[in-house]
Amino acid sequence: MNSIAVIWRQKNYLTALIVAAAAVLWLLSGLLRPAGDNASAVRGGDGPEVLPVTVRARRIEARPYTTLVNINAHTEANRSVRLRAELDGVITAVPVAEGRAVRQGEVICRLEAEDRPQRLERARSALRKAELDIAGARKLHKKGLLSETELAGQEASVASARAEYERARVEMENLQIRAPFAGVVNRRAVELGDFIRRGEECATLLDLDPVLVVGEVSEGVVGDLVPGRPAGAELHDRTRVEGRLRYVSRDAHETTRAYRVEVEVDNPKGQLRAGLSGRLALPTGEVRAHLINSSLLTLDDRGELGVRHLDRENRVLFSTVTLVGDGREGVWVTGLPERTTLITVGQEYVTPGQVVSVEFEDGQSGLPAPEPDGQAAIRPVAGDGEDRP
Template sequence: MNFLLGLWRQRNYRMATIVGALAALWLLSGVLLKDGKQALLEAEVAKSASAIPTERMKISGRYIEAQPYTTRVVVNSRSEANRSVQLRAELDGAVAGLPVDEGQYVAKGDVICEIAAEDRPEKLTRARASLKKAELDFAGAQKLKGRGLQSGTQMAQQEVALANARADLKRAQLDVQNLKIRAPFDGVVNSRAVELGDFVRRGEECATILDLNPMLIVGEVSETRVGSLQLGAPASAQMQNGQIINGQLRYVSQQAHAVTRAYRVEVAVANDDGALRSGISARMALPTGEVMAHRINSSLLTLNDAGLLAVKILDEDQRVVLRSVQLVSDESDGVWITGLSPRTLLVTVGQEYVSVGEQVEVELEETGGDLPAPFTAVEPEREPVSVKQAAQASGESL
């Protein structure tokens, strides 16, 4: 303490201490005044910012109406001939004639293959003569029996002889008739298994004929959907080349496939001009019922927090609502969805820039039953309110 008193008695130290204290007070007063002024300015800025009205986001919307939509089950399928028959020889012999070529259309009864007659016509003539003789013998035996000159055993032998003669004639007639193998129905000769001069045996294939009208579109439906199918209901299929064909569901199997556990279905399609071929891949659509649904553009779909499909719509106060929907069908001209009210105001342009619960200003598009592809959305300009703008509005300058 004596040391400090000694320094204070010296004039130079005393003056330096006073000057330092005054400088410290001057600096401290500047900091305090600046902090107070800054706080006052920021309060004025916040008050001005709250006085500026926030502009609503401008978006486009459209009222969409629910429409009846036929639900369908779509399965992979293929075209198949209505009937496919392998014509087989019923006699042994050489092929003597092939009147039609492969790929040629034939009518019922047309000759497809012809086997050499050999001695079969002569056998037919002999069978006819034998039958005539057997009939005369039987008539004579009956007269003798009437006079009591014919025993019962002899009459039985005559009856057997007559029956044998009739059977031989029938066999000879069938042999001559089977020399020509004929088409059992109208169709096309798809392939021939023999050539002129080949020797065929009974049961060997001569040709394959296809019935292509109607053409069948066949596929398999899972066990969970087969119960909703109705015989006779209209159906359609898209061929591999893009062609759309329509027909009727004519057959649903009553037993599942042993491996796939699916049920075979057949759709009959008219093929009068023969343009459809067997074995072409297709996608078959079978009706299963009807629901009320909306059709929108697929780009309007989004996901909610649960990862489910949803769309953005507007409520009565023009606030954005994220509504979950169910996808019914995905087609080239849009998607069909359920889960919305019969009449719904859908956000069509600007849905990427608004959040759920936000109140917006909507410009209505032309109302229609479904929705075309939306225009390219341009992000609306909405400048945020800055501190500088608020200060200028209040007449203050930083």
């Protein structure tokens, strides 16, 4: 029995060795097979060659795009005036309520006249008498009956009477504090019966047409701003307004080292108030940019933002881009050739250098558009740390 077991074990070892040798030979045969056999395997023997990856593409061309810088801003009145009394007196009328719009010249506050009308009448009579006296004195002077000194004294009396009359007349006019321009009475500082002294405030008047959208820009941006260019703003309630850049400060703020800018916005109905916060978009220049869908943006191995597109031979290229703006239709980017064949579907399945089959979107031919050599240098959009909306 022992000899039979030994023979059986030796037979099992021999079988295992034979199987192992066969496996090694089969593996070596794969390494030594000619390249033509591998190609046949890829083709599936004598079958047709496997087609390259198919992507969908669209031709796009660069268009002029106005670059913008966005800053925090707020609205201000075009003019804000504190109406002050020029006389001491008691307030006898306040015909305009707070918040009401007024016309230029409309009375805001009225003071008690006291004896000023009588003083005006007395000054008028004194001026009339002085004018009659000087007329008679000139006749006498022509006849040689009045000296030069006496004539000069009469002329001085006329001048004094005229000055008294003008003072009395101005005092009568100053009894009524009027609006110097059309606006809104934002605040009234006195009430009926209050005693107001000269220089004290009667009311605050705001001019809200136009209204100003005001902000500050850094020194890196201020040189690109040109007064008169169109500008826009989005207020806190999503209201969008359009206007023009009317003022760029020539002197930086002492603390922030930023420059004040003002955008003038028409406000004929007074719907915009002063003090509203928002974001101001100022034009800084114009570049050639492409409008693409934001979903086509991707990152390369170095983490740089870009898009995949094709050259004349339908070879995949990757170009880094710079975002210069966005909108409801997509994002605006620079860094691509003037004419670009952009991969719109399948970009995640291809790599740079790979040749692909292309299906163009509706309305575009199947031949790729020529691309110019090189790209124009695009200056990055100037900014002061603010992001775009």
